[in-house]
Amino acid sequence: MHPSLLETLSAWLLVVAFTISLAYELWRATAKAGTSRHDSLPAFLIQDLWLYLVAAIVIVLLFTGVSFAAWVGLVFSALVVLVSVFYYNPVIMLERKPGLIDWVEDLLYTGLLFVVVAFLVLEVAGFRLR
Incomplete structure (x- = not known):
């Protein structure tokens, strides 16, 4: 089956969002190591890596257009x-003593995810882009 345009756009937005996030988290784990309990390579491997693996699976599902991909x-x-809104920002972000880069990454990442949610709501509601 071929993915819809909304699924394809959502997949690309997730690629961008998680690439930004991965680069940011690796930067925090190395250049900012020790700033908070979340900023180290072991913390990255234990707390974050699984999220990127799940995101990769979701992205593949969306790109391949399997019947349940939009819902997933x-x-x-x-x-x-x-x-992000109810745990990461009020807990982790504040523990990290955020600067401009932290806030820009957070806004880009979360904003892209909001757009993905909007696109996929339209998809599951039956809206189609031509």
């Missing part, structure tokens, strides 16, 4: 937005 992508993206 929607649930995944919505959960990540909720975690």
Whole structure:
């Protein structure tokens, strides 16, 4: 089956969002190591790596257009937005003593995920781009 345009756009946005996030988290784990309990390579491997693996699976599902891909992508993206807004920002972000780079990354990452959620809501509602 071929993915819809909304699924393909969502997959590309997830690629961009998680590439930004991965680069940021690796930067925090190396250049900012020790700033908080979240900023080290062991913390990255234990706390973050699984998220990138799940994101990769979701991205592949969206690119391949399997019948349930939009639902999986929607649930995944919505959960990540909720975690970002209600846990990451008030807990982890503040422990990291954020600077400009931290806030820019957070806004880009979360904003892209919001767009993915919107696209996939349209997809599961039956809206089609031509």
